[in-house]
Amino acid sequence: MNEHEKLKEWIPFYAAGTLSEEERARVAQHLRQCPDCRAELSLWQGVSQEIRASDQTIRAPELRQVPVRKSARHLWKAWYILRSQVALIRTEIWLSSALVSVLGIIVALLMETVNAVYFLAPFISAAGVAYIYGMQNDPALELTLATPVSAQQILMARLALVFGYNILLTFSSSLLILFIHGQVAQFSWAVLLDWMAPMAFLSSLALFCSLLWGSVNAVMVAYSLWVIKGIMPELEFSGRYAAGFVSLTNLLGKFASPSHLLFLSLLLFVLAMWFTGKKQVRLLA
Ligand SMILES: [Zn+2]
Numbered sequence: 001m002n003e004h005e006k007l008k009e010w011i012p013f014y015a016a017g018t019l020s021e022e023e024r025a026r027v028a029q030h031l032r033q034c035p036d037c038r039a040e041l042s043l044w045q046g047v048s049q050e051i052r053a054s055d056q057t058i059r060a061p062e063l064r065q066v067p068v069r070k071s072a073r074h075l076w077k078a079w080y081i082l083r084s085q086v087a088l089i090r091t092e093i094w095l096s097s098a099l100v101s102v103l104g105i106i107v108a109l110l111m112e113t114v115n116a117v118y119f120l121a122p123f124i125s126a127a128g129v130a131y132i133y134g135m136q137n138d139p140a141l142e143l144t145l146a147t148p149v150s151a152q153q154i155l156m157a158r159l160a161l162v163f164g165y166n167i168l169l170t171f172s173s174s175l176l177i178l179f180i181h182g183q184v185a186q187f188s189w190a191v192l193l194d195w196m197a198p199m200a201f202l203s204s205l206a207l208f209c210s211l212l213w214g215s216v217n218a219v220m221v222a223y224s225l226w227v228i229k230g231i232m233p234e235l236e237f238s239g240r241y242a243a244g245f246v247s248l249t250n251l252l253g254k255f256a257s258p259s260h261l262l263f264l265s266l267l268l269f270v271l272a273m274w275f276t277g278k279k280q281v282r283l284l285a
Pocket residue numbers: 004005007008030034036037
C-alpha cells in the first residue's frame with residue numbers, strides 16, 4: 001500500500017481529530033500535495049459538521065429556555081441522524097436495489113405472477129442491509145465515536161433508510177404489476193405481511209451476521225436460507241442426504257408463518273443492537 005492509499009484511510013480520523021500528533025503531521029504534510037486527499041477531507045469535514053451541528057441544534061432550544069417537548073426533540077435528532085446517514089450509505093445499495101427491482105418487475109410480467117417480486121425482495125433487502133455497517137472498514141465508525149451520536153443510533157438510522165427503501169421498492173413494484181394485470185383488488189394486508197415478514201427476517205439475519213462475520217458471509221447465509229426455503233419443496237431427493245434435507249425444510253416451514261418470522265427478526269435486531277453497543281464500549285475503552 002503506498003503512502004497516498006494509507007493516508008487516505010486516515011482522513012476520517014483526521015477530520016474527527018482522533019489521530020496522534022505524529023500521524024496528524026504526516027497527514028497534513030501529504031494534504032498539501034494531494035488534491036484527491038483534500039477533496040476526501042472536505043467530504044469528511046462536511047459529515048462531521050453535519051453530525052455536530054445536529055447535536056447543537058438540539059441543544060439550542062434548551063439554552064434559550066424554549067419549551068420544546070422532549071419527544072419533539074427526539075424526533076428532531078432522529079431526523080438529523082437519518083439525514084446525515086444518507087450520504088454515508090454506499091451509493092451502490094440504492095442503485096443495485098432499484099435495478100434488481102426493475103428486473104423483478106420484468107420477470108413478474110413475463111411469468112404473469114407478482115410472486116417473482118416477492119421472491120426477489122428478501123434477496124435485495126438482505127444484500128443491502130449486509131453492507132450498511134462493515135465493522136472492519138467503516139471509517140464512519142471512528143467519526144461516530146468522536147460525536148455524541150452512538151453507534152447504535154447510526155446503525156438504526158441506516159437500517160431504517162435501507163430497509164424502508166426496499167419496502168417502498170417492493171410495494172410499488174407489486175402494485176404496478178397488480179395494476180397492469182388488472183388485479184389490484186387482490187391486494188390485502190395479509191399479502192403485505194406475507195412478503196414483508198421474510199424480508200424483515202432475512203434482513204435482520206444479514207445485519208446480525210454481517211456484524212459477526214462480515215458482509216459477504218452475511219449475504220451467503222441469508223441467500224442460502226432463502227434459496228433452500230424457496231426451492232427445496234420443488235425438488236425430489238433420494239439417497240442418504242434426503243432425510244436431512246426434508247427435516248430442514250420442515251423446520252424452515254415451521255418458522256415460515258409471518259408472525260414467527262417477525263418475532264425472530266425482532267430478536268435478531270435486538271441482538272445486533274446489543275452487539276454493536278458492546279463493541280462500541282470495547283473500542284472506547
Ligand atoms: Zn493522497
